[in-house]
Amino acid sequence: MEALFYVFSFIAIFSALMVVTMRNPLTSALYLVLCFFALAGFYVILDMQFLAAMQILVYAGAIMVLVVLVIMLLNISRIKNIKSDLHQKIIGVLISLILFAEIVLYIINGAQKRPSGIFTHALIKRIGNTQVIGEFLFTGYILPFEIASILLFVAIIGAYLFAKKKF
Amino acid sequence: MDNYLIVASMIFCIGALGVIIRKNLIVIFMSLELMFNAANLGFVAASNRLNLISGDIFVIFVIVVAAAEAAIALGIAIAFYREKGTVDIDMANELKN
Numbered sequence: 688m689e690a691l692f693y694v695f696s697f698i699a700i701f702s703a704l705m706v707v708t709m710r711n712p713l714t715s716a717l718y719l720v721l722c723f724f725a726l727a728g729f730y731v732i733l734d735m736q737f738l739a740a741m742q743i744l745v746y747a748g749a750i751m752v753l754v755v756l757v758i759m760l761l762n763i764s765r766i767k768n769i770k771s772d773l774h775q776k777i778i779g780v781l782i783s784l785i786l787f788a789e790i791v792l793y794i795i796n797g798a799q800k801r802p803s804g805i806f807t808h809a810l811i812k813r814i815g816n817t818q819v820i821g822e823f824l825f826t827g828y829i830l831p832f833e834i835a836s837i838l839l840f841v842a843i844i845g846a847y848l849f850a851k852k853k854f
Numbered sequence: 855m856d857n858y859l860i861v862a863s864m865i866f867c868i869g870a871l872g873v874i875i876r877k878n879l880i881v882i883f884m885s886l887e888l889m890f891n892a893a894n895l896g897f898v899a900a901s902n903r904l905n906l907i908s909g910d911i912f913v914i915f916v917i918v919v920a921a922a923e924a925a926i927a928l929g930i931a932i933a934f935y936r937e938k939g940t941v942d943i944d945m946a947n948e949l950k951n
Binding site: 692696699700703704706707712715716719722723726729730733734735738741742745746749750753754757758760761765769770771775776778779780782783784786787790791794795800802803804805806807811816819820823824828831835838839841842843845846847848849850 | 856857858859860861863864865866867868869870871872874875876877878880881883884885887888891894895898899901902903904905906907908910911913914915917918919920921922923924925926928929930931932933935939940941942
């Protein structure tokens, strides 16, 4: 498990860096798919196989296919040569390094909370993680679930309005 | 759990870096997806550590929001490309003057 964690984190961070630095957006998209697969591997290590399957189906399957389709619809030679300024790069690297330092300091120095829930590894393994998630989703979180369906409906209408010729 | 959170924060910062330094609308969108995923990894690691299940439910909602956001953002990208002939965000300057 420990070795798998390091392998997956190396793949995830390397491919995330490649997403940001590659010039061709299509290469970035394929590296992003690789990053999603590495994150799905993390979910399997953390005993959430259902979320790993969701990650691959929805992110790597649906969303990235949509992104690749849009990249191919656009003229790729014209969108490949968009360059960013040097001072923009310097400021960006500084901001993200400072942000990372702050988060790591907080993680190291922050108060560690004790495990408070009842869903231990053994319990989730005994019931099955899909059943646990399903029961919670349709009992305690039924209102957010319904609101999510409204959100998806609004997104359909919005995408239609944006893709129309005239607003 | 600390290791997971540090990996998640690293991916989040790389995503933020991409949002700041790139000018291609589609690459900016992909960096945003990277940040979403870093948050998801944090949720799953924390709820695994604290023996809770709420974090895993949250991940499902984040995925729903990301799917809706993908549809809208790519619609905006196509509309922008149709208007300007490029996806360089420096061309989005109608409100400047």
